[in-house]
Amino acid sequence: MTDTISTSRRAFLKRSATASGFTLGLTLLPASRPSAMFADTSAGDSLTPSVFVSIHESGEVEITCHRSEMGQQIRTSIPQIIVEELGANWQFVKVVQATGHPKYGDQNTDGSRSIRRNFDRLREAGATAAYLLRAAAATGWQADIADCEVSDHQVVHTPSGKKVGFGKLVAVAATLPLPEADKLALKPRKDWQSIGKPIRSLDIQAMTSGKAVYGQDVILPDMCFAVIQRPPVVFSSAESVNVADIKAMPGVLDVITLPAPEAPAMFKPLGGVAIVAKNTWQAWQASKSLSVKWSEHANAVYNSTTYREQLLATANKPGEVVRHQGSFSQAEKQAHSVLKAQYYAPHLAQAPMEPPAATAVVTDDSAQVWTSVQTPQAARQVVAAALNLDPEKVTINVTLLGGGFGRKSKPDFVVEAALLAKAMKRPVKVVWRREDDLQHGYFHTVSAQALTATFNQQNQVTGWLHNSVFPSISSTFDPSANKPSDGELDLGLVDTPFAIENLQLERGEAIAHVRIGWMRSVANVYHAFAIQSFVDEIAHHTGKDQQALMLELIGPDRHIDFAQSNAKYGNYGDPLESYPVDTARLKNVINTVCEKANWAQRHKKGRYLGLAAHRSFLTYAAVIIEVEVDKSGSWSIPKAYVALDAGTVVNPEHVKAQCEGGIIYGISCAIGQITASNGQINESNFHNYLVARMPQTPVEVEVTIIDSVAPPGGVGEPPTPPAAPALANALFAATGVRLRELPIPLSVKRS
Amino acid sequence: MKVTINQKTFDYDGDPAMPLLWFIRDDLKMTGTKFSCGMALCGACTVHINGEPTRSCQLPMSAIQGKQVTTIEGLSKDASHPVQQAWREHNVPQCGYCQSGQMMQAAALLSKNADPSDEDIENYMSGNICRCGTYPRIRAAIKTAAGKV
Numbered sequence: 001m002t003d004t005i006s007t008s009r010r011a012f013l014k015r016s017a018t019a020s021g022f023t024l025g026l027t028l029l030p031a032s033r034p035s036a037m038f039a040d041t042s043a044g045d046s047l048t049p050s051v052f053v054s055i056h057e058s059g060e061v062e063i064t065c066h067r068s069e070m071g072q073q074i075r076t077s078i079p080q081i082i083v084e085e086l087g088a089n090w091q092f093v094k095v096v097q098a099t100g101h102p103k104y105g106d107q108n109t110d111g112s113r114s115i116r117r118n119f120d121r122l123r124e125a126g127a128t129a130a131y132l133l134r135a136a137a138a139t140g141w142q143a144d145i146a147d148c149e150v151s152d153h154q155v156v157h158t159p160s161g162k163k164v165g166f167g168k169l170v171a172v173a174a175t176l177p178l179p180e181a182d183k184l185a186l187k188p189r190k191d192w193q194s195i196g197k198p199i200r201s202l203d204i205q206a207m208t209s210g211k212a213v214y215g216q217d218v219i220l221p222d223m224c225f226a227v228i229q230r231p232p233v234v235f236s237s238a239e240s241v242n243v244a245d246i247k248a249m250p251g252v253l254d255v256i257t258l259p260a261p262e263a264p265a266m267f268k269p270l271g272g273v274a275i276v277a278k279n280t281w282q283a284w285q286a287s288k289s290l291s292v293k294w295s296e297h298a299n300a301v302y303n304s305t306t307y308r309e310q311l312l313a314t315a316n317k318p319g320e321v322v323r324h325q326g327s328f329s330q331a332e333k334q335a336h337s338v339l340k341a342q343y344y345a346p347h348l349a350q351a352p353m354e355p356p357a358a359t360a361v362v363t364d365d366s367a368q369v370w371t372s373v374q375t376p377q378a379a380r381q382v383v384a385a386a387l388n389l390d391p392e393k394v395t396i397n398v399t400l401l402g403g404g405f406g407r408k409s410k411p412d413f414v415v416e417a418a419l420l421a422k423a424m425k426r427p428v429k430v431v432w433r434r435e436d437d438l439q440h441g442y443f444h445t446v447s448a449q450a451l452t453a454t455f456n457q458q459n460q461v462t463g464w465l466h467n468s469v470f471p472s473i474s475s476t477f478d479p480s481a482n483k484p485s486d487g488e489l490d491l492g493l494v495d496t497p498f499a500i501e502n503l504q505l506e507r508g509e510a511i512a513h514v515r516i517g518w519m520r521s522v523a524n525v526y527h528a529f530a531i532q533s534f535v536d537e538i539a540h541h542t543g544k545d546q547q548a549l550m551l552e553l554i555g556p557d558r559h560i561d562f563a564q565s566n567a568k569y570g571n572y573g574d575p576l577e578s579y580p581v582d583t584a585r586l587k588n589v590i591n592t593v594c595e596k597a598n599w600a601q602r603h604k605k606g607r608y609l610g611l612a613a614h615r616s617f618l619t620y621a622a623v624i625i626e627v628e629v630d631k632s633g634s635w636s637i638p639k640a641y642v643a644l645d646a647g648t649v650v651n652p653e654h655v656k657a658q659c660e661g662g663i664i665y666g667i668s669c670a671i672g673q674i675t676a677s678n679g680q681i682n683e684s685n686f687h688n689y690l691v692a693r694m695p696q697t698p699v700e701v702e703v704t705i706i707d708s709v710a711p712p713g714g715v716g717e718p719p720t721p722p723a724a725p726a727l728a729n730a731l732f733a734a735t736g737v738r739l740r741e742l743p744i745p746l747s748v749k750r751s
Numbered sequence: 752m753k754v755t756i757n758q759k760t761f762d763y764d765g766d767p768a769m770p771l772l773w774f775i776r777d778d779l780k781m782t783g784t785k786f787s788c789g790m791a792l793c794g795a796c797t798v799h800i801n802g803e804p805t806r807s808c809q810l811p812m813s814a815i816q817g818k819q820v821t822t823i824e825g826l827s828k829d830a831s832h833p834v835q836q837a838w839r840e841h842n843v844p845q846c847g848y849c850q851s852g853q854m855m856q857a858a859a860l861l862s863k864n865a866d867p868s869d870e871d872i873e874n875y876m877s878g879n880i881c882r883c884g885t886y887p888r889i890r891a892a893i894k895t896a897a898g899k900v
Contacts, residue, residue: 351882
């Protein structure tokens with residue numbers, strides 16, 4: 001059995017050797033006018049499709065995946081798009097993971113945008129390469145390029161049936177000018193053979209053999225291991241440390257106090273005391289004997305119990321209006337009846353199975369890091385700044401991520417490794433323990449929301465007021481940020497899709513006392529929880545069927561015009577013209593999921609179903625969760641249903657997996673909580689931070705992917721937001737208990 | 752002391768209290784066995800000790816003397832154990848980080864129970880956390896591998 005580490009090191013070495021070998025190969029080409037397509041040579045801010053594809057004279061096609069792999073199988077779906085247009089044979093395709101570099105364009109693997117933001121440019125990259133190969137063959141055959149087609153790693157002259165392999169064309173193709181954009185004919189959808197097919201993950205063999213290498217798994221020669229005791233309160237610092245005691249402990253190489261940051265937190269390490277030792281265990285053991293006096297800091301006022309009350313009080317006061325139409329106050333005055341409810345959701349931790357880790361080697365004029373990071377370019381920037389190096393001298397090698405969920409988009413841990421490697425003058429791996437991950441993270445924010453609906457005599461909703469209050473992610477970057485940002489409110493509040501005559505959406509002030517950060521689906525999680533729970537409350541208040549009520553509230557088929565209600569809507573950074581808020585698509589996923597789950601017959605069959613639907617990341621998702629509750633109140637989920645309209649889908653098998661996993665992540669969002677006392681996080685590991693285990697998750701998930709020719713939407717996040725309200729609504733159906741505050745207990749007794 | 756891992760014998764003269772996980776990962780540099788919680792709460796570090804699934808993050812080196820340790824690297828020579836095959840057939844892994852532990856736990860289940868019910872699977876696997884949410888596929892893959900171990 002070869003050991004996996006030297007295998008991984010060889011892989012890294014081979015990677016760079018291949019790159020240099022290729023550059024060398026280029027200089028040997030005859031009459032070399034190397035088109036960018038064949039060399040990874042573009043620099044600076046320019047982006048050409050060519051950085052994604054290179055073809056070797058051996059015929060090997062190297063496809064660069066510039067996005068991080070964290071379970072969404074992007075290392076398979078990016079190549080799928082290029083293979084389609086290039087006409088490549090998978091047997092000769094090799095995927096290379098990009099380091100962090102601006103030449104690739106945006107590499108932030110977040111916001112469910114790796115496919116939707118790259119679909120066209122990757123197709124063009126593949127088509128450009130195909131055009132040059134076709135042109136080279138046409139030159140050789142003195143044929144019309146229109147008669148030369150790519151297929152199965154060859155160019156075929158269709159009139160004569162002559163064929164030539166890609167490898168033989170490389171030398172000539174490299175001398176040809178890049179085609180004008182209008183010469184690139186992308187393959188029509190009806191001819192797709194790769195896009196839309198359930199191609200198996202290219203990493204599955206490594207993942208099922210124990211050979212896959214994650215950030216925690218990187219091993220370099222002569223490396224040492226560090227664990228860090230970080231300040232219990234954000235921005236407090238170590239005033240005194242029993243350094244001599246710790247240095248005398250077995251295996252300890254050094255004890256290093258890291259600089260304490262000042263606000264804003266940004267991606268700076270939190271400071272604290274690093275213990276560097278010969279192995280992880282020795283560093284960890286020594287940390288248990290640390291005696292540190294931490295400085296006082298104002299963040300120690302943070303207590304979740306009192307903070308919850310403050311947030312709810314703010315949510316129930318008039319807020320700052322961010323979108324309105326009609327007059328809610330008028331609707332309230334004229335109301336036949338009024339329904340009010342408030343919802344609360346605690347902090348959460350992303351808690352990827354792989355806690356953060358980074359391994360660095362730093363010399364006087366360069367740094368190399370191997371790490372599992374969602375944002376390799378940000379990592380490069382912050383490491384360069386921390387070491388006072390030119391970013392071009394910093395290489396961020398991206399390993400597989402053992403889950404990301406937003407935690408690994410903040411590269412604070414990468415800077416820690418770089419600082420310690422510089423101090424130690426040898427490779428250092430920083431290992432975050434689970435306790436570090438849960439107590440010193442960038443937390444999903446805590447939120448309170450108050451909703452009011454007004455009704456006329458016919459029980460129609462005439463008015464809708466929704467105030468959303470939470471400490472903002474912006475506070476991590478701007479200490480003066482004291483209210484939800486526009487960007488966060490665009491995630492499920494401002495885009496409330498209801499055709500209600502009098503609609504008023506608000507925000508209220510809240511101050512952050514811990515680092516707040518993105519977590520899968522971000523603000524959509526708590527906004528969908530409140531709105532979709534409240535819709536179910538309205539259904540019961542009015543005696544209407546929830547499906548029918550949802551369709552009624554959403555109203556006629558239309559593209560929502562936000563200007564009509566005095567609002568601007570960010571739409572995930574994409575234009576409303578290409579990605580409208582399309583109420584017909586939202587209603588379609590609701591109707592689809594209801595049909596699949598046999599919603600209409602649920603009472604007859606004695607089934608307890610909960611329904612929720614939400615558009616996020618330009619994709620429409622509807623979820624039904626079925627619960628069973630035993631006599632003790634313990635609930636389980638025999639089945640869940642998802643209908644997802646994500647527009648054009650590159651790999652339906654991966655999309656299905658994201659639907660299954662997205663719902664389960666959403667169930668975790670419903671049962672977990674992170675709380676603070678005196679500024680310190682109370683939860684420390686999986687015994688007191690609950691995440692969904694097999695018994696809390698659906699035995700079966702039935703996924704329906706809507707067949708669509710619309711441009712691709714997001715996939716990784718949209719299935720998550722409807723899960724918590726679907727679960728809460730199902731538990732209400734089963735028990736009569738309305739769960740307005742998260743976490744939902746694992747046992748809910750009938751009321 | 753002598754320790755036997757995947758049928759190879761190694762000498763160990765370090766702290767007998769050190770958990771096996773760190774011997775496997777840091778000393779032997781075999782990283783298929785994963786670190787995730789360090790408290791035997793998540794199952795990512797599961798290995799077999801004389802065939803019994805065990806959390807290596809809480810198992811001191813002193814406890815493995817004279818015993819047979821099997822890691823994911825030793826479950827089969829070429830990732831061909833029925834559980835590994837079923838994991839691929841069902842496309843179980845997403846990020847993959849917990850899957851070594853899941854497969855070790857599942858292989859132990861199937862070595863004792865050739866035809867586990869949904870409840871058997873749930874009971875046996877509930878100590879293994881997957882944050883990507885691959886549980887429905889794990890259930891299905893275990894059923895596919897059942898009877899083949």
